[in-house]
Amino acid sequence: MDQELARLNSEAARLAVQFVNGQPRAFHRLVLLFAPRVMRIVRKLVSGYHDGEDLYNEIWLKVAQNLHKYDPALPFHSWLYRIASNSCIDFLRKKREIVLEDEQLLLHVHKHPAETVKSPERFLVEKETHTELTALMDNLNETDRLILTLRFVEGMSYEEIGSIVGMNKNTVGTRLFRARKQLKELLEKHREERRMADAAY
Known part of the structure; x- marks a missing residue:
């Protein structure tokens, strides 16, 4: 894990605890930390701007709903990517569309x-x-x-x-x-x- 990702994980764990303890603004800061990475995965997997936007928002909604289950001792990005990947797989099984540009x-x-x-x-x-x-x-x-x-x-x-x-x-x-x-x-x-x-x- 590179130093930047380690820093993001550390900050995300702190914000996750704050959000669970009743500080809603912490979630906005949490989204800002990982928004580019989540959007990049969605854009690579899903064709269509509106579909991508809907899926991106759905992922963060699931994160908010399940953040109380996150263990701050574990890397946040792995937990987040698991939610994102499951959402993408569910979407792809319905849409059967994929774009991989790499x-x-x-x-x-x-x-x-x-x-x-x-x-x-x-x-x-x-x-x-x-x-x-x-x-x-x-x-x-x-x-x-x-x-x-x-x-x-x-x-x-x-x-x-x-x-x-x-x-x-x-x-x-x-x-x-x-x-x-x-x-x-x-x-x-x-x-x-x-x-x-x-x-x-």
């Missing part, structure tokens, strides 16, 4: 290092692949999509992801490997189908 995932799927300077041709190829991957993400189940997002968007460790989704780190690693493999196979199949369609004309 260059690290793109690079990992193709297993090539980042280039310092990209040619226009290279940029267009990567942009096209990025678009294809975004569309193909809907073929993964909700938990795998969430694990990918926490890993490649939030940069969380296997242990942190496991504490949020209720898995040990080995299971998280296995799910990540399978999800990346499935995405790559889906991408290859999609491109082959497109080549065959183009050849028919």
